[in-house]
Amino acid sequence: xxxxxxxxxxxxxxxxxxxxxxxxxxxxxxxxxxxxxxxxxxxxxxxxxxxxxxxxxxxxxxxxxxxxxxxxxxxxxxxxxxxxxxxxxxxxxxxxxxxxxxxxxxxxxxxxxxx
Amino acid sequence: xxxxxxxxxxxxxxxxxxxxxxxxxxxxxxxxxxxxxxxxxxxxxxxxxxxxxxxxxxxxxxxxxxxxxxxxxxxxxxxxxxxxxxxxxxxxxxxxxxxxxxxxxxxxxxxxxxxx
Numbered sequence: 448x449x450x451x452x453x454x455x456x457x458x459x460x461x462x463x464x465x466x467x468x469x470x471x472x473x474x475x476x477x478x479x480x481x482x483x484x485x486x487x488x489x490x491x492x493x494x495x496x497x498x499x500x501x502x503x504x505x506x507x508x509x510x511x512x513x514x515x516x517x518x519x520x521x522x523x524x525x526x527x528x529x530x531x532x533x534x535x536x537x538x539x540x541x542x543x544x545x546x547x548x549x550x551x552x553x554x555x556x557x558x559x560x561x562x
Numbered sequence: 563x564x565x566x567x568x569x570x571x572x573x574x575x576x577x578x579x580x581x582x583x584x585x586x587x588x589x590x591x592x593x594x595x596x597x598x599x600x601x602x603x604x605x606x607x608x609x610x611x612x613x614x615x616x617x618x619x620x621x622x623x624x625x626x627x628x629x630x631x632x633x634x635x636x637x638x639x640x641x642x643x644x645x646x647x648x649x650x651x652x653x654x655x656x657x658x659x660x661x662x663x664x665x666x667x668x669x670x671x672x673x674x675x676x677x678x
Binding site: 482484489490491492493494497538540547548549550551552553554555 | 593595597604605606607610612617618620650652654656666667668669670671672674
């Protein structure tokens with residue numbers, strides 16, 4: 448069975464600090480996909496990034512960066528120079544195999560950026 | 563391009579009633595998935611439809627059902643509502659191409675259902 452663990456329930460940082468959100472996953476599949484979604488107070492889940500299991504290249508997009516390590520089954524997300532607009536709940540998710548649209552979500556990390 | 567739309571946005575029902583929620587995917591998207599979000603259970607997958615066929619189903623009782631129309635719009639129905647069905651119901655659509663690599667799902671704003 449697949450499982451996603453986000454051990455950090457809530458994080459608060461002062462604006463402009465860097466913050467890393469942790470995600471650990473479990474799956475028996477050799478091909479799988481990992482995602483990060485952001486859920487602002489409005490409730491809509493906003494897609495941030497997708498990574499497949501055979502691409503461990505880390506990625507930077509503006510203030511966001513992601514660290515995917517298969518050896519530790521982790522897919523961590525870092526926000527550099529945080530801003531108040533980054534305040535939201537962040538979800539890590541896992542999907543197994545192509546053609547399977549089912550996402551297994553972690554419990555989410557509530558991030559609060561203090562002005 | 564318009565995003566995923568869900569109607570209604572808010573709904574209040576009483577125990578024992580039934581409810582139908584609607585989802586219109588992004589134009590061209592043929593896969594529609596439904597998720598339930600509650601404070602206790604988090605985000606849980608309900609089911610996924612593609613070309614009017616249910617392809618995948620989560621671990622929910624038979625009171626939860628859905629369907630997809632030829633224009634890819636989808637509805638989900640919950641019969642005999644229970645207090646525990648109070649939740650945010652999220653719909654997501656994705657683009658399915660022949661031989662595609664997994665595509666991201668785009669979520670709608672959700673329908674917040676309250677069961678009294």
